Amino acid sequence: MSAEVTLLGVRHHGPGSARAVAAALEQLKPDAVLIEGPPEADAIAALAADKEMQPPVALLAHVVDDPARAAFWPFAVFSPEWVALRYAADHDVPVRFVDLPAAYTFALAEAPSGVPGGTSGEAAEAEGGIGDPIAALAEAAGHDDPERWWEDVVEHRAPDGDALAPFAAVAEAMTALRETAPAGPRARRDDLREAYMRQQIRAARRAGHRRIAVVCGAWHVPALQTMPTVAHDRALLAGLPKMKTQITWVPWTHRRLAQHTGYGAGIDSPGWYHHLFTSPDRPVTRWMTGIADLLRAEDHPVSSAHVIEAVRLAETLAVLRGRPLAGLGETLDAVRSVMCDGSDVTLALVHDRLVVGDALGEVPDGAPAVPLQRDLARLQRSLRLKPEAAERELVLDLRKDLDAERSRLLHRLRLLGIDWGAPARSAVNSTGTFRETWRLHWEPEYAVRVVEAAHWGTTVEDAACGKAARQAADATDLADLTGLVEQCLLAGLTGALPAVMRALADRAALDTDVAHLAAALPALVRALRYGDVRGTDATALDGVARGLAERIGVGLPPACTGRDADGAAAMRAHLDAVHAAVGLLPPAAGDDPGDHPAERWAAALHSLAAREPSGGPATGVPGLLRGRAVRLLLDEGRLDSAEAGRRMGLVLSPAGAPADAAGWIEGFLAGGGALLLHDTALLGLLDDWLTGVPGDTLIDLLPVLRRTFSGLEAAVRRTIGERAAAGPLGTGAAAAAAPPEKLDEQRADAVLPVLALLLGLPDVTTAPLLPRIPRQPTGRNT
Structure with a gap:
C-alpha cells in the first residue's frame, strides 16, 4: 500500500492556520504527524502534553562548546505547530520534527532569528528571495495591507465542510510565487531544508505509516509535493558540517513574539491572535x-x-x-x-x-536543564521570586533574612550577566543602607545566559564565585577591582573575596594615579557600609580603604596642577565622590580623632584651595577645583562664610583672570546656590564682579556662567533674579556691613502648636525642647 501524505502549509503563529490545522487533523485522523522544526527535539516532544507546560514556550538549541550560539523556535497557543504537537500527544500519534537539524544549522551559520521558516523579510530580499510571501499575495490581490488581507481571507474565515480546501488554495498560491522567486543564498538554505524534509517523509513511509500529516511553512509545500530522486536529496546533504548541540524547552513571552529582530517572531499583535484563537x-x-x-x-x-x-x-x-x-x-x-x-x-x-501582552509561559521540571538552571529554579521557588514578563518593583529590607537572601541572589545573577533585577531608586524616601529597590523583568534569552554561565559552577553561588575570581585575575583597572569587591560583598560571595582582595591589594600598591585611586575609593566605602547591615565581614576592606584615602590626600594637590578644562571637570567629579566617601568611613577602634581620614582630607582641600591659579606659576590649579575645594570646606564647617567671602573677593578682584574667576564660581556654586541668598556679602561680591567684567570678555564667559547658574535650583535662580532686579546689591563690603534681616518672631512662633502636635508634646510651654518659648495662641496662620 502506498502511504497518503497530506501537506498542511501554514503561516507560522497564525490563529486561522492553527484552527485550520486542528480541523484538518480531525478529518484526516493521521497515524503520524511531521512538524517543521529541529529533529533534536523529538526526544522532548512528549513534554508538550505535560500539564505544567503552558505556552508561550520555545525550543532552545545551543552549541555545547559555545552556548552563546543559540537559536529559539517559539510556540504559542495559536501556533499551528503547537496545535499539531498537542493533537499527536492527545491521540497517542507518533510525532517527529523534520526540519534541518540544529547541528547542521549552526555549522552552516544560519541566520540567528530562531524563527521556524528562516530569515526576516528584509534579509530574505537582500539574499535574493521573496521577503514576505503573504505581502506578495496581498499585493497580487490588490491589497496594500498584507495583515488585513490575511485576516480577511484566513483568520476570519468561517469553517466549511472540507477542512483541507484552504491548504490546497494556499499551496497553489505558493507554487505560483516560487516559480518567480529569484535564486540566492536563501534559496540554497531552503533547498537543504526541503531535501531533509523529504528524507524524513520517506523515512515515515518506510516505518509503515499510511496516513502522514506534514505541518510546515506554506512556502515549502511546493517543494514537498513533487519528490525528486533519493540520490538527488542525498547529494544535496552530503558532506554538510555539523556541531554538537543540546536542546530543551524554555519559557517564552508574547512580548518577545512581537519583536521583529533577534530571537523574536515578528508578530505585531500576539495578544490579539491569542484572543482570536481562544475566543471563537x-x-x-x-x-x-x-x-x-x-x-x-x-x-x-x-x-x-x-x-x-x-x-x-x-x-x-x-x-x-x-x-x-x-x-x-x-x-x-x-x-x-x-x-x-x-x-x-x-x-x-x-x-x-x-x-x-505580558504572557510568560512555563515548562515542567522534567525538561532537560543544566545544573545551574535547576539550582536557580530551586532558589526562585524557595525565595518566592517567580519570573514574570511584566516589569515590577521589589523593595527589600535587608534586616530580614528572606529579603537579604533575595538580594544576594539578584546580585549574584547580575555578576553572571543575568540582569533579571536592576537596582532602582525607591519611591520611599530613605537614605539607610538597609533598604534596596529592584526592578524585576524576566527576558527569555536569560535562559541562554544561564547556559553560558554554567561552566563557572553548578550552583548560582559557585558560578558567581568562579566568575568573580576570573574577573579579578583579568582586571587591569583599579576601579574595576574595587567595584568587583563591592559586588562580592553585596552578593555574599565570601569564597571569592580572598582572591579578589589579593588582586586589589597588589593593584593598589602599584597604582600611583590619583584619578584611579579616587575612582576606586567610593566603591570600597560603600562595601564597608553594606557589610554592617548584611552581617558581612568587611574588615579586610577597612585597611585598604584608609590607605587609598591617605594616598589620595597626599597626591591630590599635585594631581590637580596644570589641568585643562576637561581634565579639571573630571577631577572635580572625583573630588565630590572622594569627599562623600571619606565622610562615610567609620572611625577605627583606638584611633585618635585627629587621625581620621576626614581630617587629612580636609588638610588636602585646604592645600588645594590655597594654590595659585592656573596660568601662573608651575603650581597653578584651575579655578574650578580651587572653588570646589572652598565650597566643600564651607559645607563641612571647616571654613566660615567670612573666610569664604574673603577668598571669593580675592579671586574676583580686577587682578584676577576673568576665565579663572568664572571657573572658581562654577566650582563654588556646584553644591547649590542657596548660600547666596543667606549670605548677602557673597552675593554682593558676585554682583560687583559680574557688572565689572568687560563686554567682550563677558561674551566669552557666557557659556560657563550659563552652565553654572542653570545648575542652581529654580527657586534660588528666581530669588537671585528678583534681588538683582530690585536694584544694585552694592559692594561686597557694603553688603557685609548691612544689618541682617529682622526676624518676624510672631510668625515664627505660630508654628509651635503644630510642632508640638507632630512631636507628641502635651504643651509647648512645658516641652523640654522648647523651655524658653512662651506659648502662642492658635491663629489662622497655624
Whole structure:
C-alpha cells in the first residue's frame, strides 16, 4: 500500500492556520504527524502534553562548546505547530520534527532569528528571495495591507465542510510565487531544508505509516509535493558540517513574539491572535469587554454602555470597509473613539497590555536543564521570586533574612550577566543602607545566559564565585577591582573575596594615579557600609580603604596642577565622590580623632584651595577645583562664610583672570546656590564682579556662567533674579556691613502648636525642647 501524505502549509503563529490545522487533523485522523522544526527535539516532544507546560514556550538549541550560539523556535497557543504537537500527544500519534537539524544549522551559520521558516523579510530580499510571501499575495490581490488581507481571507474565515480546501488554495498560491522567486543564498538554505524534509517523509513511509500529516511553512509545500530522486536529496546533504548541540524547552513571552529582530517572531499583535484563537465565539464583544476591564483597573471611567457602543462602532466600520468581521484595526479605532475619548496615550496602554501582552509561559521540571538552571529554579521557588514578563518593583529590607537572601541572589545573577533585577531608586524616601529597590523583568534569552554561565559552577553561588575570581585575575583597572569587591560583598560571595582582595591589594600598591585611586575609593566605602547591615565581614576592606584615602590626600594637590578644562571637570567629579566617601568611613577602634581620614582630607582641600591659579606659576590649579575645594570646606564647617567671602573677593578682584574667576564660581556654586541668598556679602561680591567684567570678555564667559547658574535650583535662580532686579546689591563690603534681616518672631512662633502636635508634646510651654518659648495662641496662620 502506498502511504497518503497530506501537506498542511501554514503561516507560522497564525490563529486561522492553527484552527485550520486542528480541523484538518480531525478529518484526516493521521497515524503520524511531521512538524517543521529541529529533529533534536523529538526526544522532548512528549513534554508538550505535560500539564505544567503552558505556552508561550520555545525550543532552545545551543552549541555545547559555545552556548552563546543559540537559536529559539517559539510556540504559542495559536501556533499551528503547537496545535499539531498537542493533537499527536492527545491521540497517542507518533510525532517527529523534520526540519534541518540544529547541528547542521549552526555549522552552516544560519541566520540567528530562531524563527521556524528562516530569515526576516528584509534579509530574505537582500539574499535574493521573496521577503514576505503573504505581502506578495496581498499585493497580487490588490491589497496594500498584507495583515488585513490575511485576516480577511484566513483568520476570519468561517469553517466549511472540507477542512483541507484552504491548504490546497494556499499551496497553489505558493507554487505560483516560487516559480518567480529569484535564486540566492536563501534559496540554497531552503533547498537543504526541503531535501531533509523529504528524507524524513520517506523515512515515515518506510516505518509503515499510511496516513502522514506534514505541518510546515506554506512556502515549502511546493517543494514537498513533487519528490525528486533519493540520490538527488542525498547529494544535496552530503558532506554538510555539523556541531554538537543540546536542546530543551524554555519559557517564552508574547512580548518577545512581537519583536521583529533577534530571537523574536515578528508578530505585531500576539495578544490579539491569542484572543482570536481562544475566543471563537463573539470575539469582538469579548475583546471589548477585556479592554473595559483593563481600563477600569487603571481608573478610567468605562461603563457597559461604552462596551456596547464600541462593539457597534467596530462592526459598522467593518461593514464600511468591506470586511467580513471587525479586525484589530476596527476594534482599536472604536476603542480610541468611545473608551479613550480620542486619546492615543490611553490607547497605547491597551496596545501594550492586550494587543501585545505580558504572557510568560512555563515548562515542567522534567525538561532537560543544566545544573545551574535547576539550582536557580530551586532558589526562585524557595525565595518566592517567580519570573514574570511584566516589569515590577521589589523593595527589600535587608534586616530580614528572606529579603537579604533575595538580594544576594539578584546580585549574584547580575555578576553572571543575568540582569533579571536592576537596582532602582525607591519611591520611599530613605537614605539607610538597609533598604534596596529592584526592578524585576524576566527576558527569555536569560535562559541562554544561564547556559553560558554554567561552566563557572553548578550552583548560582559557585558560578558567581568562579566568575568573580576570573574577573579579578583579568582586571587591569583599579576601579574595576574595587567595584568587583563591592559586588562580592553585596552578593555574599565570601569564597571569592580572598582572591579578589589579593588582586586589589597588589593593584593598589602599584597604582600611583590619583584619578584611579579616587575612582576606586567610593566603591570600597560603600562595601564597608553594606557589610554592617548584611552581617558581612568587611574588615579586610577597612585597611585598604584608609590607605587609598591617605594616598589620595597626599597626591591630590599635585594631581590637580596644570589641568585643562576637561581634565579639571573630571577631577572635580572625583573630588565630590572622594569627599562623600571619606565622610562615610567609620572611625577605627583606638584611633585618635585627629587621625581620621576626614581630617587629612580636609588638610588636602585646604592645600588645594590655597594654590595659585592656573596660568601662573608651575603650581597653578584651575579655578574650578580651587572653588570646589572652598565650597566643600564651607559645607563641612571647616571654613566660615567670612573666610569664604574673603577668598571669593580675592579671586574676583580686577587682578584676577576673568576665565579663572568664572571657573572658581562654577566650582563654588556646584553644591547649590542657596548660600547666596543667606549670605548677602557673597552675593554682593558676585554682583560687583559680574557688572565689572568687560563686554567682550563677558561674551566669552557666557557659556560657563550659563552652565553654572542653570545648575542652581529654580527657586534660588528666581530669588537671585528678583534681588538683582530690585536694584544694585552694592559692594561686597557694603553688603557685609548691612544689618541682617529682622526676624518676624510672631510668625515664627505660630508654628509651635503644630510642632508640638507632630512631636507628641502635651504643651509647648512645658516641652523640654522648647523651655524658653512662651506659648502662642492658635491663629489662622497655624
